[in-house]
Structures are given as structure tokens and as C-alpha cells.
Amino acid sequence: TWNRIWNKYTEKYVHSNPKHGKIVEKIAKKYNINFSSCLETGCGSARDSRYLSEKCKAYCLDLSSEPLKVAYKISKELNTDENYFLMQGDVFNLPFKDKSIDVSFNSGLLIYFSANEDIYRILAEQSRVTKRLMIIFVHNKFDLIMSILFKYLYHIKGEDLYNVRRFSFKEIKDICERFGKVLEVGACEYTVPIVINKFKKVFFTGELNLEGIHSKIDKRKFLKNLFFPTEIYAAVDLR
Numbered sequence: 001t002w003n004r005i006w007n008k009y010t011e012k013y014v015h016s017n018p019k020h021g022k023i024v025e026k027i028a029k030k031y032n033i034n035f036s037s038c039l040e041t042g043c044g045s046a047r048d049s050r051y052l053s054e055k056c057k058a059y060c061l062d063l064s065s066e067p068l069k070v071a072y073k074i075s076k077e078l079n080t081d082e083n084y085f086l087m088q089g090d091v092f093n094l095p096f097k098d099k100s101i102d103v104s105f106n107s108g109l110l111i112y113f114s115a116n117e118d119i120y121r122i123l124a125e126q127s128r129v130t131k132r133l134m135i136i137f138v139h140n141k142f143d144l145i146m147s148i149l150f151k152y153l154y155h156i157k158g159e160d161l162y163n164v165r166r167f168s169f170k171e172i173k174d175i176c177e178r179f180g181k182v183l184e185v186g187a188c189e190y191t192v193p194i195v196i197n198k199f200k201k202v203f204f205t206g207e208l209n210l211e212g213i214h215s216k217i218d219k220r221k222f223l224k225n226l227f228f229p230t231e232i233y234a235a236v237d238l239r
Helices: 002-014 019-030 047-052 065-078 116-129 144-156 169-176 191-203 210-218 221-227
Strands: 037-041 057-062 084-088 101-107 130-139 181-190 229-237
Touching: 019 047, 019 101, 019 130, 019 181, 037 047, 037 116, 047 057, 047 065, 057 065, 065 084, 101 116, 116 130, 116 169, 130 169, 144 191, 169 181, 169 229, 181 191, 181 210, 181 221, 191 210, 191 221, 191 229, 210 221, 221 229
Parallel strands: 037 057, 037 101, 057 084, 101 130
Antiparallel strands: 130 229, 181 229
16 A cells, blocks of 8 residues: 555655755754664655764655655765665564664654554554654644645545644644653644745746745744644654
């Protein structure tokens, strides 16, 4: 199933903005967490780990072989494979020793597990191998715009990639508190500017600087909910 899905979507993601990698880097710096190694579980296109491999040893693990083949090809083309290690494996049984990785993260992994018991097993294994910081990215349950869009893409268009579970800020915080001290829970992407950007590309020319816009929205405290946070994260201190 995953090979079939990623055959269709890998090319879309492999060259896109490594936003999660940048956030991992930003949060580590904010809390004075130095790291020389990182692990991305359920890495898919591994774009974020490829970005982080410029700064540390980046290990990328996925169940599916298809995205790993594409990621390997890109790393060879860009000559970025020196600190970039791709591996096929199981998130329930990671091939690393206890506390052998400084920082670990996953994005869009937990959204495909409906049972909390599976999520606890995944994060227990990830926290086992992580020494300092673990960051989890999921989709926001209360982003009404994306919720409707995802239901349309899955139920009407038959796009399996969009059959996902969404989380509230409290849910992901409560889950992550089982494994360490939650440093912060926040938003990293907002639906309203994304939608505006899509219209701008269709009817006008050029694109908005979404990174800059999202950063400005982050400073608006409770008002940022008006922009519909679509992706949220929890940063967990494992030191």
C-alpha cells in the first residue's frame, strides 16, 4: 500500500521546502540542545533529513522502499550523501541502541494510526533511542478548512494519502507527556495563507513567502487560531 501511495506522491514532496527540518533546528537552538545526529522515522521523501544532513549525521527510516529509492537518487544528484543514511525499517523496532541519537522527529507518521496504543509503542521506541530532543508533527483537528478538504480527497477522490487522524493541541501534548517533559506545543503552518497563496498562483503571478507569513502569525498569540493552524507539533525534552 505504501509503495503504491508513495509512487504517486514522492516527487511532489522530495524537492519541497524542508519546513520540519528547519523547525527541528530552530527548537534545538532555542533550548540550547546541540546535536550531531538526528533520526527521522517514517521519513517518506526524507527532504527534511537531507536538509539537516548539512549539519549532522541524518538517519532516515521508512517502511516503504519506493520513497527511499527516490531519496537516494536525489542525494546522489546533489552530492549530499556523506552524512545522509537511508534505511528501510520498522518504527516499532528501530535498529539503534538506547540513547544513541541526539534528536529524533517524525512528520505525518502518527496521523495514520487510529489507536493510541500503537502511537504509544511508536513513541516509546523513538524515545528509547533518543538522547536529547524528540519532536512530533501532526495535523490539527480543529482546522476546519483542511478537514473538509481531506475528507473530500479521500472519500470522493479516493486518495488514500488523505485518510488520516487529526489531533488537538491538548491530545498531542497529553500523548507526548508520557515520554518526557513537553517543552512546547505550537503551530508550524496555517491554512488561510496557504489558500490565499493557491489563489495568487492561479490568478496572478509569483508566490507568497509563506515561511515569513507563518512566522508573523506565530507572534499573534490567541489570534493565530483565526488563521487555522493546520500542522502542529510537540517538542519533548528527553535529557
